[in-house]
Amino acid sequence: MRRSVTRNDTDAAEHWVTLIARIRDDHDEAAFVALFEHFAPRVKGVLMRSGTDAATAEEIMQDVMTTIWRKAAQFDPARASVATWIFTIARNRRIDVLRKQRRPEPEELAWGPEHEPDQADALGLQQESEHLGAAIAALPAKQRELIEKAYFGDLSHSEIADVTGLPLGTIKSRIRLALDRLRHAMSQIDK
Structure with a gap:
């Protein structure tokens, strides 16, 4: 039983890699639809559980899926699984949206020097994310x-x-x- 479970998991991982390759090499819409149907609801769900409202989660999910279509050539199966790659893109897009929301409109700009802890927080989060990715890969x-x-x-x-x-x-x-x-x-x- 365990041998077939491992085989099924391996087959599923290889299936996602094959779909990414078909998108990259042939702009295969059927492969993209299969990826979209599987990952889009999961990406949106993870975003909503992290505190993102439904409309923003939908926008980010659409952007993530568009990125997968456009940048499939950047996927490297030696560095991460397809799921890890997709959810990393989603995390990065969420961070971008949060940064954009925190930027004041021009009329709201304060005069004088401002503290910029957000950049340090963002750098710290990026470093933690990289460390976590390496730790997950080492499991x-x-x-x-x-x-x-x-x-x-x-x-x-x-x-x-x-x-x-x-x-x-x-x-x-x-x-x-x-x-x-x-x-x-x-x-x-x-x-």
Whole structure:
């Protein structure tokens, strides 16, 4: 059973990579539709759970999917899974939108020197994101796949069990171990 689960997960990952390649090489609309139908609702859901209102989440999701169409050639399967690449684009677009919302209109500009903590926060967030990406990439494959399904794929533990065929307890244990490793890796930033 586990051999087929690993094979199914590998097949799914290869399927997404193949679709990206078809978009990149042939501008294959059917491949894009398949990616869109799978990832668009998940991207929007993650954005809304992070505090983005529905209309803005929809706009960001549309922008993310357009970016996938235009920049499929930039995807590198050696660096990240398709899901990680897509959700990274979404995170970056959300940050861009937040920055834009915080910029005052010209008539609202204050006179005199202003503090710019937002740039430091943004740099810190970018560095943390890069460190987190490296920490996720360093996880054992079984743990990384479950983390991606749970946090990037928007699946509950029960849904992951249905998809993978793994027992719920195994899924919870692997995710807990992965989160412990990620916490430890992230705590090393401050040292």
